[in-house]
Amino acid sequence: MTVLVGYLPTARGEAAFAAALEEARRRGEDLVVLNTPRSGASVSTDAVGDEAVSGLRSRAAEAGIPLHVRRQAHEGDAADELLRVADEVDASVVVIALRRRSSVGKLLMGSTAQRVLLAATRPVLAVRAPAAH
Amino acid sequence: MDQLTPVLQGFAVVLEPQNLLYCLVGVVVGMLIGVLPGLGPAATIAVLLPLTIGLEPVTSVIMLAGIFYGAQYGGTITSVLLRLPGEASSVVTVFDGYAMACQGRAGKALGIAAIGSFVGGTVSIVALSFVAPVVASFALDFGPPEYTALALLGILLVATVSGGGRVKALAAACVGLLLATVGRDGFTGAQRFTFGDLNLADGIDFVPIAMGLFGLGEILHALEERHRRVQAPPTLTRVWPDRADMRQASGAIGRGSVIGFVLGILPGGGAVLSSLAAYALEKRRSKTPERFGKGAIEGVAAPETANNAAATSSFIPLLTLGIPANATMAVIFGALLVQGVTPGPRLVDEDPELFWGVINSMYVGNILLLIMSIPMVGIFVRVLQVRGAILAPITVMVTLVGVYTVRSSVFDIGLVVAFGVLGYLMKKAGFDPGPLVLAFVLGSLLESNLRRSLLLFDGDPTGFLTRPISGVLFAAFAVVVLLPLTTRLLRGRRGGPRDDDRSGGRPDTKELV
Numbered sequence: 049m050t051v052l053v054g055y056l057p058t059a060r061g062e063a064a065f066a067a068a069l070e071e072a073r074r075r076g077e078d079l080v081v082l083n084t085p086r087s088g089a090s091v092s093t094d095a096v097g098d099e100a101v102s103g104l105r106s107r108a109a110e111a112g113i114p115l116h117v118r119r120q121a122h123e124g125d126a127a128d129e130l131l132r133v134a135d136e137v138d139a140s141v142v143v144i145a146l147r148r149r150s151s152v153g154k155l156l157m158g159s160t161a162q163r164v165l166l167a168a169t170r171p172v173l174a175v176r177a178p179a180a181h
Numbered sequence: 182m183d184q185l186t187p188v189l190q191g192f193a194v195v196l197e198p199q200n201l202l203y204c205l206v207g208v209v210v211g212m213l214i215g216v217l218p219g220l221g222p223a224a225t226i227a228v229l230l231p232l233t234i235g236l237e238p239v240t241s242v243i244m245l246a247g248i249f250y251g252a253q254y255g256g257t258i259t260s261v262l263l264r265l266p267g268e269a270s271s272v273v274t275v276f277d278g279y280a281m282a283c284q285g286r287a288g289k290a291l292g293i294a295a296i297g298s299f300v301g302g303t304v305s306i307v308a309l310s311f312v313a314p315v316v317a318s319f320a321l322d323f324g325p326p327e328y329t330a331l332a333l334l335g336i337l338l339v340a341t342v343s344g345g346g347r348v349k350a351l352a353a354a355c356v357g358l359l360l361a362t363v364g365r366d367g368f369t370g371a372q373r374f375t376f377g378d379l380n381l382a383d384g385i386d387f388v389p390i391a392m393g394l395f396g397l398g399e400i401l402h403a404l405e406e407r408h409r410r411v412q413a414p415p416t417l418t419r420v421w422p423d424r425a426d427m428r429q430a431s432g433a434i435g436r437g438s439v440i441g442f443v444l445g446i447l448p449g450g451g452a453v454l455s456s457l458a459a460y461a462l463e464k465r466r467s468k469t470p471e472r473f474g475k476g477a478i479e480g481v482a483a484p485e486t487a488n489n490a491a492a493t494s495s496f497i498p499l500l501t502l503g504i505p506a507n508a509t510m511a512v513i514f515g516a517l518l519v520q521g522v523t524p525g526p527r528l529v530d531e532d533p534e535l536f537w538g539v540i541n542s543m544y545v546g547n548i549l550l551l552i553m554s555i556p557m558v559g560i561f562v563r564v565l566q567v568r569g570a571i572l573a574p575i576t577v578m579v580t581l582v583g584v585y586t587v588r589s590s591v592f593d594i595g596l597v598v599a600f601g602v603l604g605y606l607m608k609k610a611g612f613d614p615g616p617l618v619l620a621f622v623l624g625s626l627l628e629s630n631l632r633r634s635l636l637l638f639d640g641d642p643t644g645f646l647t648r649p650i651s652g653v654l655f656a657a658f659a660v661v662v663l664l665p666l667t668t669r670l671l672r673g674r675r676g677g678p679r680d681d682d683r684s685g686g687r688p689d690t691k692e693l694v
Contacts, residue, residue, distance in 0.1 A: 057413065085411040088568035090218065090265055097413035121411040 050078045050116075052139035054130050054164075055104075057083075057096050060145035063177040065104065068143040069111055071173060078114045080137050084129050087121035095119070127163035134170060143173045187529075188310065191537020194239060195545055203240050204542050207247020208549045214248070215255020216267045216561045219403030219569075220576070222252040223509040223615070227391040228576065230516055231583035238520040239535045243542040245513050250302060250492040250543065253452055254550055257294045257485055258561050261287055262415040270452035270488040273460040277473060277480030284476050285418050288555075292422040293478055294485040295554040297434045301486035302547040304438040305445070305493035309540055313529065317501040320526035325633040326645050330654035332627040335448040335504050337661055340616045342454055347665070349612045354620035360385055361624025368632055380592040387515040388587050389596035390621060394614040395512070396580045397597055398604020400573050414566075417558055422478075430482035433463050437483040441490025446497050451507035452488040459487035493543055499524055500536060504623065508615035511622045519587070 053068035055061045065081065072079040081104060085092035096104075101117055108115035116137075122129035134142050146161050154162075165172055194200060214225045226245050233241030256268030261278035274294070281290040323331075336358075340350040363374045364384025375381040422430070437459040444455035463483040464473045473480050495506045503525035505511040517524050522535065529536045584597045604614050638644030646652045 086568070087411060088570050089566050090259075090263065090412065091414050091562060091565040092411045093414055093566065095411045095413040097415075100413070 049075075049140040050080050050137045051075060051141055051143065052080045052082060052130070052134050052137055053143040054126075054145070055081045055083050055096065056094055056145070057100055058145075058177075060147055060175075060177040064143050064145035064175045065107075067173060067175040069108065069113060071141060071143060072113045073111060075140060077140060078116060079108060080116045080118065080133070080139070082118045082130060082133050084118075084120055084122045084126055086126070087123055092121075125160070125163065127160045127167065130160075130164055131168055134168070139170055141171045141173055142168055143175065146174050146176045187533040187537050188541070190534065191541040194534050194538035195243070195542045199237075200240050200243055200538065200542065201545065203236070203244040204247050204546050205549055207244035208251040208546050208553070210244075211248035211251020211253075212255035212258075212550070212553070212557075212561060213564055214267075215252035215257075215271075216259050216564050217572075218259065218265055218267050219406070220399060221268060221395070221509075222249045223391075223512050223618075224395040224399045225252070226509060226512045226516070227388075227395040228580050228583065230388055230392065230512070230519065231586045233516055234519060234587065238517065238522045239538040241516060241520060242513065242535070242539045243546075245516055246496070246539060246543060247546045249509055249513070250489055250546060251550060253488045253492050254295065254298050254485075254554055255561065257298075257481075258291065258554075258558055259565065261290045261294070261481070262417070262558075262562065263412055263565075265412075268452075270456045270491075271484070272453075273456050273484045274481055276460075277475070277477050280474065280476035281478070281481065282415070286420060286476065287415070288418050288420040289422045289426055289478065290481045291417075291555060291558060293426060293430050293482045295551055296422070296427075297430070297437065297482045297486035298489040298554075299547050299551040300434050301438045301441055301488075301490035302493050302543065302550075305442045305490040306540060306543045306547070308442055309494055309497055309543075313497050313501050313536075313540070316497060317526045317529045320502050323502075323526065323650065324648075325630040325637065326648055326651040327654065328630040329627060329634055330645065330651040330658065331502060331504055332623045332630065334654055334658050334661070335498075335506070336616070336620050336623055336627070337658060338448040339507065339619050341661060341665075346611065349610075350616045353607065353612050353614065354616040357617040357620030358624045358627070360390070360617075361621050361628065367625075367629055380590070384625075385596065386588070386593065387622065388519065389584055389593045390600050391512050391515055391618055392580055392584050393597040393600025394604035394607075394618055395508070397577065397601025398608060398614060400576050400580075401601060401605040402608040404569055404573050414562060426478055430478050433459075433479035433483040434486045436462060436466075437486030438490045441487035441492075442494045444487070445491030445494030446506065448498065448504070448506045451495055451509070452491045455487040455491035456484035459483040489547075496539070500528060500539070501526055503528075503626070505619060508618055511615075511619045514622055 051068050051072040053064050055065055068079055083096045085094035096119060104117065105115055118133065130142065142164065144161055144164055149159060161174065165174065195204070210225065211222065214220050214222065226248055233244065252268055253270055256266055256271030257274055257278065259265045259267045260271040260274040261282050264275055264279040266272045266275050278290045281287060336354050340354045341347060363381055365382060366373055372382065440459045440462065441455040444458060445451060460480060460483055463479045464470050467473065467479065495510050498504045498506045499510045499514060503523065505514040514524060522532065581594055581597060584593050585591070587593065607614050634644065635642070645655055
């Protein structure tokens with residue numbers, strides 16, 4: 049069993065990673081970080097660079113938690129990819145970040161977090177980033 | 182002073198606000214598509230051909246030339262920052278450019294590439310200004326037999342050096358020659374391969390072929406490459422080349438300019454081959470060849486200088502002989518024909534404004550390139566965030582609408598689709614569409630000159646060999662055909678290693694990413 053976290057290089061992603069690290073220590077399980085930008089473009093702001101990954105690794109090493117980083121682009125929906133990986137690594141809990149979205153934005157773009165919450169068959173830990181200001 | 186007057190008038194043409202604007206547009210578009218992998222300068226110029234119809238001939242060629250040399254620099258940006266060559270001519274830059282970026286010297290690599298491009302381009306233009314009129318006056322003596330020989334040599338050279346194997350390139354060139362024969366025979370008026378269709382009676386237009394093979398074909402092929410790694414946006418360290426870097430790279434820039442200029446003139450040479458050659462030369466000359474591939478600044482400076490120099494000098498055969506040296510030049514040749522301008526040795530006297538206007542616009546374009554290159558890197562990298570699924574349909578629509586506007590013919594749209602499918606299949610099977618397009622352009626030139634010379638010689642083909650210029654050209658033709666055969670035979674007898682690496686030719690951008 050592992051703890052799976054959906055990670056993006058943002059403040060929300062950081063909050064989710066911190067919570068997932070804590071959760072992995074509490075459960076005594078490995079931590080799997082999934083960073084999945086949408087495929088089709090060569091560059092995406094959702095993708096994590098090599099330096100950021102080594103930062104995550106050193107934080108996990110400090111906490112004494114084995115860390116597996118998965119960086120793979122997805123086709124279609126990010127929520128489906130997260131849940132597919134959750135099944136693959138047999139996650140005991142899935143950690144995701146939430147953000148406030150206007151209702152119009154939600155209508156247009158949908159909410160990945162909502163889809164994960166509704167479709168997941170495992171426990172989901174939803175984290176909100178601390179207010180920036 | 183008399184010779185200088187048309188040159189100065191050329192500057193007057195360039196400095197007209199409209200021409201300056203289109204020079205800027207061309208350079209910016211060129212850099213943008215240079216950044217995008219999968220869409221090369223030939224494809225972009227083909228897609229934008231219809232836009233140029235409403236413009237003055239000189240303005241349209243200024244813009245198309247800007248696209249060509251702008252693309253040479255744009256490809257550098259992604260090669261250095263992302264290890265993703267946007268253009269085939271920037272493939273070798275990846276080795277040292279990306280290594281430099283990993284060491285936090287990306288700014289130095291981009292800076293030296295910009296400086297090298299500027300120097301290479303400018304050296305090439307200066308040489309072009311002096312060489313082109315001489316070649317043109319020499320070419321005035323050329324008759325039909327000489328043009329026959331030149332066209333044959335051009336097709337053969339392009340087929341020899343193009344990527345994807347010699348036999349495949351020759352096959353593509355033969356298809357191009359066949360397509361050129363469709364339509365009315367210029368001498369007897371007989372209909373050939375028209376199947377009684379009025380749309381084919383005047384032959385196949387160049388525009389749909391170029392737009393289909395390069396434009397649509399490349400888009401279809403690029404769409405297929407889906408599972409590419411998605412990278413984080415690179416951060417550019419603001420460290421510029423200092424005096425020591427300049428001293429280290431100056432030799433490479435000088436040699437790159439010369440190699441680029443010389444190889445650019447040769448048919449089939451062009452930017453891709455010259456960047457490879459310049460890199461190889463620097464590596465061989467260097468006292469410390471082991472530094473190459475690990476962030477040697479010469480490894481960035483040499484190919485980037487050479488590809489810009491070659492992009493410039495490849496205008497010489499087009500503007501003075503009327504023979505395009507590579508696929509991109511073939512498309513620009515087509516653009517000139519659409520405008521009603523026939524490039525050839527008489528161009529410099531008959532239309533000095535166009536001749537010198539285009540050449541002098543490259544000075545301005547190179548300065549624009551140098552100014553814009555570094556500050557706008559961030560913007561160009563953002564372009565890569567656009568997904569292919571959004572970019573491709575827009576490009577296809579622009580292509581199809583564009584081809585319709587040329588002759589208001591639905592038949593042409595069908596042709597673009599047909600050639601797009603052909604181009605896609607060719608790319609999948611490892612055929613380069615370049616030789617096909619080039620052979621198509623040169624095909625009508627070859628045919629009319631061949632038949633005209635046979636009329637001159639009363640049907641005696643030995644006439645080709647007894648005239649000095651055409652005799653030399655045919656001798657060169659024989660050497661190009663026989664040399665690879667004999668070397669292979671000799672090697673086969675000695676049982677040495679087979680000459681396989683040459684047939685690979687141009688490394689495909691796909692292999693590196």
